[in-house]
Amino acid sequence: MTTSLLSAQNLSVRFGGVLAVNNVSFDVREGEVFTLIGPNGAGKTTVFNLISRIYTPTAGTIDYAGPGGMLRLTDQPPHKIASLGIARTFQNIELFEHATVLHNLLVGHHTHSGGNLLSHMLYTRSVRQAEIAAREEVERVIDFLDLQHHRDSYVAGLPYGVRKVVELARALCTRPKLLLLDEPSSGLNVEETDDMAFWIQDIKNELGITVLMVEHDMSLVSKVSDRVLAMNQGEVLAMGTPREVQTDPGVIEAYLGSVDDMSSLRREAA
Amino acid sequence: MRFIFKTDYDQDIRLAKHGGHVFWYGLLCLLLVAAPVLLSEYLLAQLTFILIYGIVGLGLMLLAGFTGLFSIGHAAFLGVGAYTQAVFTGMGVPFPVALALAGLLSAAVGVVVGLPALRVKGIYLGIATLSFGFIVEEVFARWESVTGGNAGKSVGQVNIFGWVADSGTSFYFVCLVVTVICTLACINLLRSATGRAFVAIRDSEISAQSMGIHLAYYKTLSFALSAALAGIGGALYAHQIRFLSPDQFNIIQSIDLLLMVVIGGLGSIHGAFLGAIFLIGLPQAISAVKDFLPEAIAQAPGLKAVIYGAVLIGFVLFEPMGLYGRWLKIRTYLQLFPFYRKGMFKRQKSFQKSDRLK
Numbered sequence: 001m002t003t004s005l006l007s008a009q010n011l012s013v014r015f016g017g018v019l020a021v022n023n024v025s026f027d028v029r030e031g032e033v034f035t036l037i038g039p040n041g042a043g044k045t046t047v048f049n050l051i052s053r054i055y056t057p058t059a060g061t062i063d064y065a066g067p068g069g070m071l072r073l074t075d076q077p078p079h080k081i082a083s084l085g086i087a088r089t090f091q092n093i094e095l096f097e098h099a100t101v102l103h104n105l106l107v108g109h110h111t112h113s114g115g116n117l118l119s120h121m122l123y124t125r126s127v128r129q130a131e132i133a134a135r136e137e138v139e140r141v142i143d144f145l146d147l148q149h150h151r152d153s154y155v156a157g158l159p160y161g162v163r164k165v166v167e168l169a170r171a172l173c174t175r176p177k178l179l180l181l182d183e184p185s186s187g188l189n190v191e192e193t194d195d196m197a198f199w200i201q202d203i204k205n206e207l208g209i210t211v212l213m214v215e216h217d218m219s220l221v222s223k224v225s226d227r228v229l230a231m232n233q234g235e236v237l238a239m240g241t242p243r244e245v246q247t248d249p250g251v252i253e254a255y256l257g258s259v260d261d262m263s264s265l266r267r268e269a270a
Numbered sequence: 271m272r273f274i275f276k277t278d279y280d281q282d283i284r285l286a287k288h289g290g291h292v293f294w295y296g297l298l299c300l301l302l303v304a305a306p307v308l309l310s311e312y313l314l315a316q317l318t319f320i321l322i323y324g325i326v327g328l329g330l331m332l333l334a335g336f337t338g339l340f341s342i343g344h345a346a347f348l349g350v351g352a353y354t355q356a357v358f359t360g361m362g363v364p365f366p367v368a369l370a371l372a373g374l375l376s377a378a379v380g381v382v383v384g385l386p387a388l389r390v391k392g393i394y395l396g397i398a399t400l401s402f403g404f405i406v407e408e409v410f411a412r413w414e415s416v417t418g419g420n421a422g423k424s425v426g427q428v429n430i431f432g433w434v435a436d437s438g439t440s441f442y443f444v445c446l447v448v449t450v451i452c453t454l455a456c457i458n459l460l461r462s463a464t465g466r467a468f469v470a471i472r473d474s475e476i477s478a479q480s481m482g483i484h485l486a487y488y489k490t491l492s493f494a495l496s497a498a499l500a501g502i503g504g505a506l507y508a509h510q511i512r513f514l515s516p517d518q519f520n521i522i523q524s525i526d527l528l529l530m531v532v533i534g535g536l537g538s539i540h541g542a543f544l545g546a547i548f549l550i551g552l553p554q555a556i557s558a559v560k561d562f563l564p565e566a567i568a569q570a571p572g573l574k575a576v577i578y579g580a581v582l583i584g585f586v587l588f589e590p591m592g593l594y595g596r597w598l599k600i601r602t603y604l605q606l607f608p609f610y611r612k613g614m615f616k617r618q619k620s621f622q623k624s625d626r627l628k
Binding site: 170 | 462465469473480483485
């Protein structure tokens, strides 16, 4: 068995009276694609926001195999997450609208750009060299995701499908070990979804990045995922290979309802 | 139409992107250096004011245009810089040292004012900075032992280790040098990681944070830099106007400053200076046409305020990108002639943003 990169133990989040996540535990192993599925409101995005420290769990812990050994992720401040090697995308695209694609990707490179305020103001030789190095690195990501054409365009003018790719690119520019993708295929057409599936596989196989994603499109899920975790109402329903989870009676019930529910709808014979 | 064929990353980051930039900015520099010869003493004083307000505008542009934080109390920083300069030069401190102190003290005050910005946004931040402006104005009026209170305080001439800028021309060159240094520092900052972090915070705080940008640090930094530039502008203002009183740094001044960056064009360095030209130029233009207007209108009180208000409304409605945005359109029209289309700069409908995390 490979080592686990991220380990969530007994996570719970309560927003007032709503228990959004209830006692969820899972391990993400190094080098796999791990997918969270579940109906709307199941708590998938909340789990994401816990990992990227936008929310703090009411109970439970998240451990992460960081650069200096295992550490407690839930004790880290939000802006430290990126430098630990965790990058994310957002369900409803959160790009920097009034900036170029290149600028967006360079922001992704932020944690690796050195220099202090004074050197930035003077634009010293070392800052200049760091800027060029950053561009070379960003260019590799642009090349990887075929974004050359949009390099200097403003995000505000780009179509939805391209924005989705730019967001993925920006996450890759942080040099992640763990990539969190929140519904990578939402809003994409069939062809773009296929591209996305290839890229996710490439990210895993060529770049060696572990992927944790939330996804609804089951064909994409079964194509790329190694393991799947199904959630409903904030609780874990099932975990296993895509096939195992898809045939799990509890999962089918959560999506389609049970036989009992159906019988109550059936019309009485006159 | 100019096509820039990039073969080197250096082309991405150098200041002059192509020969046109070198030519036009070179010409601008020449004209600015030759200004004392070309302009009358009165117009040169106005140009000095434009440079001073340009520096303050740079500061506010950094804050409002690039970091997305509004301040309706920026005259307070201008005042802090001006009084600091007045007090220190009065004590015999040489001009460059006093100027640095004015910038630093304003920056320190800016850090304090920036603290609420970590918690409140939008209109609430506006109210917080507005009330700060009132407090500072009151301090200027009451702290008589230092500021001279409502009786005012006079300011000496610029004295740089024995060299005294005693004429309008020599002070103009002092302002020009300071302006160029401040502008270059701002441009350098904006093409470095710090500037990108500012823009990231402006456009989406949540993803800026996910990219590893420390929101509290960069917001405070933006406030501090903005206040420092306003303070430096204030210090020059003190020498230019030679007499300070608290009512020069009231709410009207703050609104003028905000008006300057909005009309100049938020989110561009050019905008700060175009706004300053507008702010200084409009009263001149009004007094120039006053003679041709009917008596009832020309002598009406508040004529200037009405015109300012109307222009601001006009810009917000028809040209939200300000004077610089208008210039971009004209330039594109000329470059693409005859292929310019009306809808070219039309804003695309932005896709729904996530409301969940705000």
